[in-house]
Structures are given as C-alpha cells and as structure tokens.
Amino acid sequence: MIYQGVYRTPSLWCRLHSTYVRKMRYLFELKEDDGICRQAQNSGTFYLFHNLSPFLKKVGSKYLAPQISVAEMKSMLGKFRQNEQMIEDSVLIGCSDECMAYFALDLGSLEKSVIESELRGLFTELRKAFFQLDGKDAPLLSSAQALLRWHDTHQYCSKTGQPTQKNLAGSKRVCHTNGIIYYPQMSPVVITLVSDGSRCLLARQASFPKGMYSALAGFCDVGETLEETVRREVAEEVGLEVESLWYSASQHWPFPNSSLMIACHAMVQPQQSKISVNKLELEAAGWFSLEEIMEALGREPKPLKQEDGSFSLWLPPKWAIAHQLIQEWVKLQASSPA
Numbered sequence: 158m159i160y161q162g163v164y165r166t167p168s169l170w171c172r173l174h175s176t177y178v179r180k181m182r183y184l185f186e187l188k189e190d191d192g193i194c195r196q197a198q199n200s201g202t203f204y205l206f207h208n209l210s211p212f213l214k215k216v217g218s219k220y221l222a223p224q225i226s227v228a229e230m231k232s233m234l235g236k237f238r239q240n241e242q243m244i245e246d247s248v249l250i251g252c253s254d255e256c257m258a259y260f261a262l263d264l265g266s267l268e269k270s271v272i273e274s275e276l277r278g279l280f281t282e283l284r285k286a287f288f289q290l291d292g293k294d295a296p297l298l299s300s301a302q303a304l305l306r307w308h309d310t311h312q313y314c315s316k317t318g319q320p321t322q323k324n325l326a327g328s329k330r331v332c333h334t335n336g337i338i339y340y341p342q343m344s345p346v347v348i349t350l351v352s353d354g355s356r357c358l359l360a361r362q363a364s365f366p367k368g369m370y371s372a373l374a375g376f377c378d379v380g381e382t383l384e385e386t387v388r389r390e391v392a393e394e395v396g397l398e399v400e401s402l403w404y405s406a407s408q409h410w411p412f413p414n415s416s417l418m419i420a421c422h423a424m425v426q427p428q429q430s431k432i433s434v435n436k437l438e439l440e441a442a443g444w445f446s447l448e449e450i451m452e453a454l455g456r457e458p459k460p461l462k463q464e465d466g467s468f469s470l471w472l473p474p475k476w477a478i479a480h481q482l483i484q485e486w487v488k489l490q491a492s493s494p495a
C-alpha cells in the first residue's frame with residue numbers, strides 16, 4: 158500500500174498501519190515524493206550539524222542530541238536573516254513511531270557561537286562524543302553525518318562536471334544534464350576475528366591508542382565476495398590461510414568515512430598458525446589466550462601503562478563491532494568441550 162490520496166495525513170495513515178512496516182513505508186514515500194517530504198519538513202524535527210559536527214548538550218558524562226522543532230528552526234533562521242527555504246537543504250534520517258520525520262541540517266554557513274548560545278549547547282566532533290551518546294542517537298547521528306558528508310562531496314556530476322541537485326529527502330542527487338542519479342555510498346569493510354581453536358588473533362595499527370588491539374579489518378575490493386575479502390585481508394595482513402569462516406553481524410562505521418563493517422569469524426589450522434605481520438599495514442599482531450582476553454575485557458577500554466613502560470592489552474569499546482566479535486569468541490570457547 159503506497160501512502161497516497163485519502164491517507165495524506167500521516168497520523169491517519171499511521172493509525173492504520175502501526176507496525177515497523179508503516180514507518181518504513183512512510184519513509185519510502187518521503188524519499189519518493191518531494192511534496193509529501195515538504196509537508197513532513199513542516200511538521201518534523203531537526204538534528205543540527207555545523208561542518209559535520211553534531212549539536213549536542215552534555216548532561217553529566219552523557220551527550221544528548223536535541224531535536225529542534227521547525228518553529229525553532231524558522232525563528233533561528235529569521236534571526237540570521239536567512240530564508241526559511243534553507244530548511245530544504247536538510248536530509249531525511251528517520252521518523253518517530255508516530256511518523257514524525259527526523260531531518261539533519263548542516264548550518265556550517267552560519268556563525269557557530271551564535272547558534273550555540275541561542276540553543277544552549279555545543280557543536281561537538283562526532284568521534285569525540287560517539288561513545289557517550291545514548292541509545293538511538295549514535296546510529297542516527299552516524300547516518301546523518303555520513304549523508305551530509307556525501308552531499309557535500311557530490312555537488313557535481315563526475316561525468317559532465319555539471320552541478321547535481323538533491324531530492325528533498327536527500328536520498329539521491331541527480332545530474333539534470335544527462336539524467337544520471339547518484340545514491341549515497343558506503344564502503345564495505347570486512348572485520349574478522351581469526352581463531353586457531355584455542356586462541357584468537359588481534360592486531361594493531363600504529364594509529365591505534367597505545368595498548369589497543371582489534372580484529373583484522375579491510376575494505377572489499379571491487380568485484381570481491383565477502384569471503385574473498387576475508388581470505389585476502391587475513392593473508393595480506395598476517396600471512397595466514399583461512400580454512401573456514403562465518404558471518405556474525407554488521408555495523409555502520411562513520412570514521413573516517415562511511416563504512417559498512419561486516420563482521421565475521423574465521424578459523425585457521427592450529428598447525429599453520431605462524432603469524433607473519435605485514436608491517437606496511439600493521440604495527441603488531443599476536444595470538445591471545447582466553448585468559449588474556451577475559452582479563453582485558455575486565456579492564457576499562459583505555460591505555461594502562463605498566464611499570465616497564467609497556468601498555469596492557471585493551472580492547473575496543475562495547476559499541477565497536479570488534480568488541481562483539483571478541484565477546485562471541487569468548488562465549489564459543491566457554492561452551493566448547495575442553
């Protein structure tokens with residue numbers, strides 16, 4: 158059922174279809190019909206950004222992402238003597254269970270400090286706040302930033318060089334010279350926890366914080382299957398041959414750009430587990446026992462210097478999918494016969 162005609166009022170349509178499906182169909186309609194999306198913009202709420210940094214309020218150790226009403230938006234744009242049409246530069250990022258649309262708008266062209274004092278909050282770098290955001294805000298802001306960045310870097314058609322135009326929801330851009338439609342992209346990345354049956358393999362890049370190790374990760378090359386990327390990245394980075402692998406879960410990862418992390422477990426033969434670290438890619442890699450991992454999971458996810466100047470092993474925070482892979486491996490070890 159496509160949202161049309163008599164159902165023009167979202168609330169009536171929402172009452173008829175109060176399921177997850179109803180929200181997805183409503184969002185689909187906003188992406189397909191600029192008129193319906195314009196209506197939604199006039200009754201929705203806005204997450205604000207300033208040059209890709211989200212507007213946040215710090216409450217204790219947590220960051221909250223305030224949703225600005227369209228009335229507040231219009232009043233603030235009025236104070237900046239900006240045309241209300243600026244609202245149409247926003248992108249659709251979701252909706253509430255009652256089908257109230259959420260938009261994200263980057264106000265990078267306006268004076269940051271004036272907005273911050275007006276709305277009593279701060280534009281904060283997403284990477285800094287990411288792990289202190291609460292539940293639903295982190296994925297919403299992560300998708301919003303990725304979408305806003307994509308629009309900012311795809312202003313022109315890569316074939317004609319002519320300007321592209323976004324649709325109202327911001328789900329695509331079109332080059333009206335030749336009709337090419339551009340859709341926001343994510344780069345698929347496999348992240349793999351390798352095991353030899355009793356140990357798991359973790360690695361670190363020089364750019365990682367001192368002492369932090371994570372699972373192996375790598376971008377998919379064009380034309381590769383996920384399985385081929387896992388095998389290639391493990392061979393490239395630590396010189397091992399994967400014998401079997403299975404899918405675990407996925408996660409959108411906005412840093413540094415928009416990656417879709419596809420997490421897998423992989424097994425190598427215990428008798429063929431001698432690591433050869435590719436120093437062009439990694440600073441170090443090693444096998445870790447269940448005891449070492451359990452001990453590291455009990456530690457705060459931050460650098461811990463030892464007396465000899467070395468740093469204790471610590472693991473990615475629980476929001477990172479690498480942490481989930483490690484927890485799954487621990488459960489598997491604990492449940493498998495000794």
Ligand SMILES: NC(=O)C1=CN([C@@H]2O[C@H](COP(=O)(O)OP(=O)(O)OC[C@H]3O[C@@H](n4cnc5c(N)ncnc54)[C@H](OP(=O)(O)O)[C@@H]3O)[C@@H](O)[C@H]2O)C=CC1
Pocket residue numbers: 344346348371372373374375376377378410412413414416418438473477478479480
């Ligand atoms: N959420 C999590 O738990 C974790 C997330 N990650 C993320 O996974 C991603 C990949 O990890 P990383 O080990 O760096 O990847 P790779 O092992 O693939 O190495 C990075 C190299 O991949 C190439 N590259 C960069 N961007 C792309 C792209 N969009 N498509 C194809 N190749 C690309 C570059 O090589 P060249 O210079 O030759 O072009 C770059 O030097 C990173 O963004 C990282 O932030 C990593 C670990 C944990």
Ligand SMILES: [Mg+2]
Pocket residue numbers: 373374375376394438
């Ligand atoms: Mg890698």
